[in-house]
Amino acid sequence: MSGVAIPFVKDRIGNTIYIDQYEDLGYPTPIFCGGRGCGTRVTHVVGHKRRNTGKLIPAIFRLYQNFDHSDSCSFKTSGNYEIEAKIGTSNVEDAIADGETLFRVHILNHDEAFQLKQKEEVFADQLPEDTTKRVFYNKGKMPCYVKACSDLAKLYIYGKENPKERDSLEIKVNKSTVKWKDFFFGIGQYRYFQHCLTKDKYVNAAIDLQITRKVFSGVVDDFEYFECKPKNVKGTKYYPIIRISKKLKLPIIDFDKQFLVYGKFRLRNAEEPKVSSEYNAVEFVTTLVNLKQMGEVPTV
Incomplete structure (x- = not known):
């Protein structure tokens, strides 16, 4: 055969x-x-x-x-x-x-x-x-391989619960290996993540977020988006923005839950229309093409 x-x-x-x-x-x-x-x-x-x-x-x-x-x-x-x-x-x-x-x-x-x-x-x-x-x-x-963001969330929670172990934990994406703290970003690290994106145009990362609303096609462009809860630092709001692939069929999303979203993130530039309604918002975005990129974060 x-x-x-x-x-x-x-x-x-x-x-x-x-x-x-x-x-x-x-x-x-x-x-x-x-x-x-x-x-x-x-x-x-x-x-x-x-x-x-x-x-x-x-x-x-x-x-x-x-x-x-x-x-x-x-x-x-x-x-x-x-x-x-x-x-x-x-x-x-x-x-x-x-x-x-x-x-x-x-x-x-x-x-x-x-x-x-x-x-x-x-x-x-x-x-x-x-x-x-x-x-x-x-x-x-070989080292453990992670197939879905729901499994990646388990590693995220372990690092949060065991801060002394974080420096020893490493995540490999393709040929690059980074520390736990440079891969996972909760709302308290949104400003630091924005700093990372100013140094490297694209960053593979997993972001802990809460979705606040869905923006339908035609409002910003011909894509749908998830706008997420921002981090407010001295009047500037830092937003994770999730662009949804046109081919992706999403299940019903519980906006009260926390999610971990994995993707290749970048900063939205000044020429792009903002997804949020805040004039001085800083938005970092990735595109969701597969449900494996998204997993619920267990309650700590």
């Missing part, structure tokens, strides 16, 4: 669907291999970060479990390969209990989601790469 990555599939009535079209068509199912004389059942794998390297892996179609290509299929290969690879846990609480101090973030921000979409479009126009089934053997242990 092996083959190259499948660039296009057929739906139940025979329509051809390429990998970069599947999301826009509403993830139809079932789907079948589009290779010559095949039609075996396949499934869709969403784009993600590779756990051991952080490399962005675009979405693919692959064989359904226990299914195989027909012998005539152009996407069939043969042979298995054995690879040694390090393994890692995604259980943040267990990693903390085991004394781990380095945590890898595997949550896509909006910039990475855009890069994945571009890779999918390129893949749909090119011959597929060899993705023959491989057998992985344990070569050691």
Whole structure:
């Protein structure tokens, strides 16, 4: 049961669907291999970060479990390969209990989601790469990887409850590693976060916030926004602003709860219309493209 990555599939009535079209068509199912004389059942794998390297892996179609290509299929290969690879846990609480101090973030921000979409479009126009089934053997242990902001919130709360441990806690995003205090920002650190954004145009961070209102499309521009509770420092208000992807379907949000939002933040510049109604507001913004970027902060 092996083959190259499948660039296009057929739906139940025979329509051809390429990998970069599947999301826009509403993830139809079932789907079948589009290779010559095949039609075996396949499934869709969403784009993600590779756990051991952080490399962005675009979405693919692959064989359904226990299914195989027909012998005539152009996407069939043969042979298995054995690879040694390090393994890692995604259980943040267990990693903390085991004394781990380095945590890898595997949550896509909006910039990475855009890069994945571009890779999918390129893949749909090119011959597929060899993705023959491989057998992985344990070569050691990788630091804990965090798959969702709800898990990231557990690390945030642990640092808040154990201030003496904060300096030893590190968060790795792609190739950069930062201390706990330079990654998590509560309302008391909003002004400091603004200072960080004046030094670096973009900062990957997790912001503790409370949403105060939703701004609908057409008020600021053609996006919807969440305006969040600001920090008032000597008359200047520092606001987290969350821009909502047009494709994201949001659940009902409880505005009384605290949330941790992970993303690639930047300062909104003077030429951009403000989301808040405050004339002298300082706004830092990220785009929410996936619900994994947002998690409820447990009550301390």
